Every structure is written in C-alpha cells, then in structure tokens.
Amino acid sequence: MGVVETLTSRNADFAASGFSPDLRLMPKLKTIVIGCVDPRVDPNAVLGIAPGEVGTLRNVGGRVTPALLHEMEMLRKVVQAGGGDIGPGWEFVVLHHTDCGITRLESEPEMLSEFFDTDQQHLAEQAVSDPRASVAHDVAALRNDPRVPGVRVSGLVYDVATGRTETVVEP
Numbered sequence: 342m343g344v345v346e347t348l349t350s351r352n353a354d355f356a357a358s359g360f361s362p363d364l365r366l367m368p369k370l371k372t373i374v375i376g377c378v379d380p381r382v383d384p385n386a387v388l389g390i391a392p393g394e395v396g397t398l399r400n401v402g403g404r405v406t407p408a409l410l411h412e413m414e415m416l417r418k419v420v421q422a423g424g425g426d427i428g429p430g431w432e433f434v435v436l437h438h439t440d441c442g443i444t445r446l447e448s449e450p451e452m453l454s455e456f457f458d459t460d461q462q463h464l465a466e467q468a469v470s471d472p473r474a475s476v477a478h479d480v481a482a483l484r485n486d487p488r489v490p491g492v493r494v495s496g497l498v499y500d501v502a503t504g505r506t507e508t509v510v511e512p
C-alpha cells in the first residue's frame with residue numbers, strides 16, 4: 342500500500358471514530374504554536390494538544406520570519422472577521438528543539454539571509470545553531486511586533502533525545 346492509501350485508510354478510521362463536527366475555527370485555548378517541520382517535533386504530539394485546541398504554524402526551525410509574521414497578520418484578520426481579535430488573552434508558544442535541521446544550513450548564508458530577510462552580517466543574531474538563543478530571539482521579536490499587541494509569548498526548547506521540553510522564556 343502506498344503512502345496516500347495508508348493515510349486515507351487512517352482517515353476513514355478517524356472519520357468513523359475520532360472526528361468531532363463540533364470543533365470551532367477559533368482555537369479553544371486561544372493559543373498559536375510556532376514550531377519546526379521536523380516530524381519528531383509535532384507540537385500536537387509532544388505537547389499533548391487535542392484537536393481544536395491550538396492553531397499551529399510550522400516552518401524550517403519554527404522561526405519567526407517575515408513570512409511567518411505575515412501569516413500571523415492574516416490569521417488575525419481571520420479572527421477579526423469572526424468578531425474576535427488576536428491580542429490580550431491569547432498565547433503564542435515558540436517551540437524550538439535540539440538537533441534542528443536548520444543548523445545544517447549554516448553553510449548556506451544566502452539562503453538563510455533570504456529566509457530571515459536580513460543581511461549576512463546580521464545573520465549571527467538569528468542564532469540558528471543554538472535553540473535556547475534562537476527561541477529567546479524569536480520570543481523577543483514577537484513581543485516587539487505591533488501586529489500582535491498584548492499577546493503573551495513564551496519560548497520552549499524540546500530535547501529530541503529525552504522527549505522533554507524546557508521553558509527557556511517564561512510567558
């Protein structure tokens with residue numbers, strides 16, 4: 342059986358037994374998790390998140406990039422269109438991790454500069470080789486961004502060797 346057949350077969354099981362038509366568009370916990378694409382670091386799995394509880398944005402490294410901030414702006418419009426807002430009462434959780442694949446791109450400064458929209462002289466500030474430093478950097482970037490005012494932001498680092506997270510930046 343191919344991958345798609347496997348996944349659609351699992352979906353049939355989900356539709357039969359795990360599906361709830363009562364979930365809302367707005368995340369129940371008023372929370373957005375920003376995480377890495379890495380399959381070992383699925384936020385729903387490692388943080389025990391149930392369907393409908395949080396929104397999740399994932400990219401390479403789980404980084405706060407200009408593209409991610411643009412998506413955040415779009416999400417805020419979606420929430421506003423439903424009569425709410427992303428602001429006070431909301432939580433953003435930035436989830437970085439050890440052994441992140443983005444560290445393998447250190448030899449690709451041009452690619453990283455474009456990703457972060459920064460020049461190569463300032464690339465070191467993005468701390469791609471140190472998840473504790475990178476999560477602190479990205480929490481600060483979100484806290485300072487006027488597009489998401491009043492949101493509580495925290496930074497976690499997940500250890501792929503132990504399965505445990507460390508809260509590096511408290512909310």
Ligand SMILES: [Zn+2]
Nearest residue numbers: 377379441442
């Ligand atoms: Zn990663």
